[in-house]
Amino acid sequence: MNHLLRSLAPISDSTWKELDDEARERLAPALAARKLIDFSGPHGWEYSATNLGRAVALKSAPCEGVTGAQRRVLPLVEVRANFELAQSELRDIDRGADDADLEPLDKAAHQIAVAENKAVFHGWKGVMEGIADASPHKGITLGNKPDAYRRPVAAAVERLLQSGISGPYGLALGGEEYQRVVEGAEHGGYPLLEHLRKIIDGPIVWAPGVGGAIVVSLRGGDFAFESGQDLSIGYEGHDSQTVRLYVEESFSFHVATPEAAVPLA
Amino acid sequence: MGFDQYHEPPEELPPATRTFARLCASLTEEAEAIGWYEQRIAVETDTEAIAVMRDAQGEEFKHFSMDLEFLLRRSPAWREIAEGVLFQPGDIVERGEEAEAETFEGTGAEGEGGLPAGSLGIGSLKGALR
Numbered sequence: 272m273n274h275l276l277r278s279l280a281p282i283s284d285s286t287w288k289e290l291d292d293e294a295r296e297r298l299a300p301a302l303a304a305r306k307l308i309d310f311s312g313p314h315g316w317e318y319s320a321t322n323l324g325r326a327v328a329l330k331s332a333p334c335e336g337v338t339g340a341q342r343r344v345l346p347l348v349e350v351r352a353n354f355e356l357a358q359s360e361l362r363d364i365d366r367g368a369d370d371a372d373l374e375p376l377d378k379a380a381h382q383i384a385v386a387e388n389k390a391v392f393h394g395w396k397g398v399m400e401g402i403a404d405a406s407p408h409k410g411i412t413l414g415n416k417p418d419a420y421r422r423p424v425a426a427a428v429e430r431l432l433q434s435g436i437s438g439p440y441g442l443a444l445g446g447e448e449y450q451r452v453v454e455g456a457e458h459g460g461y462p463l464l465e466h467l468r469k470i471i472d473g474p475i476v477w478a479p480g481v482g483g484a485i486v487v488s489l490r491g492g493d494f495a496f497e498s499g500q501d502l503s504i505g506y507e508g509h510d511s512q513t514v515r516l517y518v519e520e521s522f523s524f525h526v527a528t529p530e531a532a533v534p535l536a
Numbered sequence: 537m538g539f540d541q542y543h544e545p546p547e548e549l550p551p552a553t554r555t556f557a558r559l560c561a562s563l564t565e566e567a568e569a570i571g572w573y574e575q576r577i578a579v580e581t582d583t584e585a586i587a588v589m590r591d592a593q594g595e596e597f598k599h600f601s602m603d604l605e606f607l608l609r610r611s612p613a614w615r616e617i618a619e620g621v622l623f624q625p626g627d628i629v630e631r632g633e634e635a636e637a638e639t640f641e642g643t644g645a646e647g648e649g650g651l652p653a654g655s656l657g658i659g660s661l662k663g664a665l666r
Contacts, residue, residue: 275654295656302661310660313612489662501612503654 274316275505280514282506286364290356293373294380294504294518301384303478304391304496304524307441307487308402312498312522320344321497321523347499348398350386351519352379358512376504379518383502385480391496391524392443392481402494403485403534405526408434413448413483413535417455417463420448420484425470427486427533434530436488439473445481484535493531497523552610559606566600569593612655613639 277287312318322344329339354375364371394401408430411423428440444452452475455463468475473489487494499521507515541561546554573593580586608615620635621628 273654277654291656295658298656298658299661302658305658305661307662310662311609313655313659315616498659500655502656502658504656505654 275503275519277504277506280506280516281358281509282361282514283365286361287504289364289371290373290376290504290516293376294502297377297380298384298502300477301381301388301479303388303443303476303481305387306474306476307443307489308391308494308496309491310496310498313501314497314499316500316521318347318499318521320346321495321525323525345399345523345525347497347521347523348390348395349519349521350383350390351517352383352386353507353515353517354379355513355515358509358514361514376516376518381479383518383520387520387522388443388478388480391494392478392485399524400526401524402487402526402532405529406532406534407529408533411533411535415451417448417451420452420455420463421466421470423535424467424484424486427535428470430533431486431488431531436493436528436531437490438471439489440471441473441487441489442467442471442475443478443481443485443487444475445483446477446479448484449475449477482536485532486535487532488528490531493526493528495525495527499523556607556610559603563600563603563607566596566603569596570600610659612657612659 280287282290322342325343326340327343329341332339356373356375360368360371360373389395390399390401392402394404408427411426411430413420413423424442428438431438431440452463452467464475471486478485500519502518502520505517505519507517509515541557542549542554543557549557570593573589573596577586577589577593580589608618616639617632617635620638621631624631
C-alpha cells in the first residue's frame, strides 16, 4: 500500500475502476498544458526536485584553499483537490447503477486541471513562473470579438517567426474564448476554428483557467513539465455517510525559452 | 501491407493503444535486426563488410533504445520495473523479481491496467486531437 491509502477505503475494486475512469474522462479534455508542452515522468511520489543544471557560488567554505557552490534545483509542488462521495452512491455503483452522482469527483477533477493550466500558463505566485509571464512578447490584444481573432493570432505567429522560433504552433484558448471560436463563423461561413488552425499549423486546445489565449511553439525543448506522481485518486477517510477522497499530483514546470510563446490578452 | 501489430480489431482500439502497439512492433523489428546483424558479422570474413554492418547495427541499437524509451514513458509500471533492472549491478533475475514486487506490492485493485498504484495513467497528451 502506498501513501494514497486506497486499500483502506470502503470502496470495492469495481467501484475504484469506475471512479478512475470517470476522473480520466473529466481530466483529459481539460489538461491543456499537457497537449502543448513537453512532459517527462512520472518519476514517483518520492521525486522532489528538477535539476536546473545551475549552481550558485557560496561565500563561505569549510576550510581555506577551497571554494564551494550549491546546486539550484526546482522543487516539485503538490496539488490536491478534495471531494466527498456519498456511501450510498458508491453502493449503487456496486449494484450496477450507471447514473451515480459523481459530481463532486467531476468538480475536483476540473479544479485540478484548471490549477495545472493556470500554473503552467500564468504561473503560481512565489512558486513558479508561467509561460505568459515569462514571454517577452507582450502587447498583442485578442479582444472579445471572435471574428477579429484571426489577425492577432497571425501577428503572434509572425512574432515567433521573427524571433527564430519555428513551428508548428499550438493555440491555448481560455474557456470563453474557446466557446466564441467554436460558435464563430467568419464572413461567408468559413468556420473560424479551421481558419485559425491553418494559421498556426497545429492544434487548438480548450484551456480552462487560461485568460485570453496563448500561442506556443510545439517544436519541443522550450517548456518542461516534470511529473512526480501523475494525477491519482487517494483516500482521506470516511464515516457512515460519506467517503472523503482527493485527486492529487506533484509536478514542476519551468520555461527554457521565454520567446517561444506569445500571450494574447 | 498487413496490420499484424494489432491483436484486437484496430477500429475498437483507442489511438493511444494503436500508437503503443506500433512502437511495440517497431521495438521487435529493431531487436530482430540487431540479432541478424550479429549473425552476419559472425560469419563474414571481409573486414570492410564487417565495418559497414557494425555501423548499421549501431543504428539499430539507437532505434531500439528510442522505441524502448518511448514505450517506457507511456507505461509507468513498465518504466518502474525497468528502472529496477536496467543498468543495475548484480543478479538480473533477482533484480527483476524485486522490481516487479516493488512495483505491484500491495496494489490490489490499484494495479489495474498495469498502472502504478492509484495513478490514472494520463501522462503526456501531446498529439491528442483536442
